[in-house]
């Protein structure tokens with residue numbers, strides 16, 4: 001795609017391959033170079049002064065902390081793919097959660113936080129926001145337009161994550177966003193599960209979309225990185241706070257994320273296909289009570305997912321029938337292909353036991369048995385199924401002992 005700035009109407013997959021690349025200015029190299037820079041020199045004082053113009057503060061390369069051509073390239077691509085105004089990078093997904101919250105909330109304000117939010121986001125509310133005089137109320141992820149009843153005159157933010165961390169409830173984002181806006185609050189959403197490809201946040205009423213780029217955007221389990229994409233109205237507010245807090249992203253990490261982006265939609269398609277194959281198989285296992293994956297027609301969130309999402313990623317939950325912890329651990333230990341580890345979104349499969357009931361305060365997590373979280377990678381799903389079959393055998397052996 002030529003860098004002439006002309007209007008383009010290309011579809012998402014074409015944009016994923018071409019955005020954030022300007023070979024003409026880089027000796028024809030297909031990918032942008034990685035700029036390792038803190039100091040950026042100006043050739044004279046007039047240029048120095050020009051770069052410090054507050055109106056263009058975040059648009060020029062003037063200090064490594066505020067961005068380099070490598071980070072700008074990734075930001076340009078991410079914003080266009082999700083349909084937002086601009087994007088900004090952070091050092092982690094967690095920083096991409098906390099900086100927008102800090103930008104939108106001040107002492108005396110009230111935050112409505114979904115009860116199924118990523119655990120450390122809750123900890124931030126409890127350990128940091130309370131000290132700043134911000135009150136948090138947790139709400140049922142399935143509340144829909146009922147959120148209107150929880151709005152207070154000082155409610156400034158409604159925070160969503162859909163599907164929910166660990167429990168995978170699908171939220172009615174347009175209904176919640178409409179009620180929030182009606183009451184004058186902004187809508188922040190952790191959109192990591194869907195990535196910028198599978199949930200068009202800004203068409204659904206979101207003001208600030210949050211991503212742990214660590215997961216699918218990077219996609220290779222080798223980088224920790226965050227990204228925030230906003231509407232035009234929210235951009236300077238969030239970007240200024242991020243700069244005031246000193247958030248930035250490492251140039252190599254931005255490069256890896258740009259490289260991951262090129263294959264994001266291809267990888268996601270395969271993650272979804274593999275995950276559906278494994279999830280359907282799990283549904284028929286005698287050890288499994290239910291599978292928490294909105295892409296399955298039996299999932300309570302399926303209709304909303306179908307209405308609002310453009311596809312599914314490869315992360316889902318499984319509720320087992322009652323089994324002692326030792327038997328579940330024996331099952332997990334017996335697996336060969338599923339790694340035991342935090343994070344997800346890479347090319348490889350992962351499994352972890354989870355305890356959603358320990359996090360909830362507004363709702364109760366009533367599960368029939370132990371809950372697991374599976375990330376289905378790009379392996380052959382038949383091999384994953386055979387691995388899980390072996391694991392279930394060990395579960396049964398442990399139960400019988």
Ligand SMILES: Cc1ncc(COP(=O)(O)O)c(C=O)c1O
Pocket residue numbers: 092093094095118165190192193211212213214224225226343344
């Ligand atoms: C839904 C969700 N959001 C945010 C994060 C935080 O990302 P990071 O590990 O890059 O801080 C995670 C990490 O697991 C996550 O699962």
